[in-house]
Amino acid sequence: MPLAIQQALKFGSEQLPHSDTAELDAELLLLFCLDASRNILFTHPDQVLSVEQEGQFNALLNRRQKGEPVAYLLGTQGFWDLELSVAPHTLIPRGDTESLIDWVLEQSWQPKHILDLGTGTGALALALAHEFPAAHVIGVDLVKEAVLLAQKNKTLNNIQNAQFYQSDWFSALASEEFDLIISNPPYIDEDDVHLSEGDVRFEPASALVAKENGFADLFHIANSAQTYLQAGGCLLMEHGWQQAKQVQAYLIQQGYEKVGSGLDLAGRERFTFGFYPK
Numbered sequence: 001m002p003l004a005i006q007q008a009l010k011f012g013s014e015q016l017p018h019s020d021t022a023e024l025d026a027e028l029l030l031l032f033c034l035d036a037s038r039n040i041l042f043t044h045p046d047q048v049l050s051v052e053q054e055g056q057f058n059a060l061l062n063r064r065q066k067g068e069p070v071a072y073l074l075g076t077q078g079f080w081d082l083e084l085s086v087a088p089h090t091l092i093p094r095g096d097t098e099s100l101i102d103w104v105l106e107q108s109w110q111p112k113h114i115l116d117l118g119t120g121t122g123a124l125a126l127a128l129a130h131e132f133p134a135a136h137v138i139g140v141d142l143v144k145e146a147v148l149l150a151q152k153n154k155t156l157n158n159i160q161n162a163q164f165y166q167s168d169w170f171s172a173l174a175s176e177e178f179d180l181i182i183s184n185p186p187y188i189d190e191d192d193v194h195l196s197e198g199d200v201r202f203e204p205a206s207a208l209v210a211k212e213n214g215f216a217d218l219f220h221i222a223n224s225a226q227t228y229l230q231a232g233g234c235l236l237m238e239h240g241w242q243q244a245k246q247v248q249a250y251l252i253q254q255g256y257e258k259v260g261s262g263l264d265l266a267g268r269e270r271f272t273f274g275f276y277p278k
């Protein structure tokens with residue numbers, strides 16, 4: 001017996017008992033299969049799914065049951081005002097990372113020359129390019145597929161003022177100077193139990209794991225960034241919710257000034273900033 005939309009929604013959420021967001025997951029997957037907007041749930045709840053739609057819905061539910069993130073199943077994720085393509089070569093952009101953009105927008109200065117290290121989908125670089133159309137933004141990533149994805153997202157979002165390159169952190173950069181260097185680098189310790197739980201199991205270690213209890217990339221970036229910062233320029237890095245004190249201490253030790261941390265959506269210290277002395 002073919003399912004109608006409202007029955008499919010109920011069936012779908014019942015198939016996902018291990019997801020904290022079962023109803024939302026089922027809704028997003030169903031709308032994807034229907035190739036329709038959310039309105040259809042209210043305007044045509046009795047519309048019957050075609051055989052193809054029902055088959056595709058069941059296949060996606062099966063993959064979600066095994067833990068695959070909804071964003072990878074749909075191939076897209078919203079970030080800031082942008083719709084980004086996502087792929088298993090890099091991280092799915094998180095809402096918490098938008099807190100870094102909020103912080104930049106709260107400052108009295110406007111960055112003009114921005115570098116995003118470990119750009120992944122291009123999330124931070126493209127959001128900043130979108131917010132500061134007069135700025136020039138460079139995004140780099142070690143993973144070639146991530147660079148291609150960021151370039152694709154630039155085109156999809158019709159953004160002109162961003163460029164993406166493959167680079168091991170700063171290695172491919174010429175002797176340029178930036179007034180804002182932003183990064184959401186890998187910062188999870190390789191023994192962290194969360195790596196074997198939930199959606200994160202499907203994301204690549206190259207986007208998540210760093211040596212030295214998760215601090216290696218944060219410290220490397222903080223150490224090298226000074227060569228690429230203008231006097232008075234800002235370094236802004238996302239990190240784990242228990243890493244703020246160590247990152248602050250490291251930045252102060254390296255000579256950064258006006259060092260501080262900001263909060264994520266759950267009110268935890270999740271990013272730290274410092275300014276290169278004038």
Ligand SMILES: C[S@@+](CC[C@H](N)C(=O)[O-])C[C@H]1O[C@@H](n2cnc3c(N)ncnc32)[C@H](O)[C@@H]1O
Pocket residue numbers: 090091092093094097117118119120121122123124140141142143146167168169183184185186206207208
């Ligand atoms: C946590 S993800 C962040 C992705 C994106 N900026 C975001 O916020 O959604 C870290 C990114 O750093 C990249 N990465 C890891 N090591 C790197 C390196 N040595 N040089 C440049 N990028 C690197 C990974 O490929 C990954 O895309």
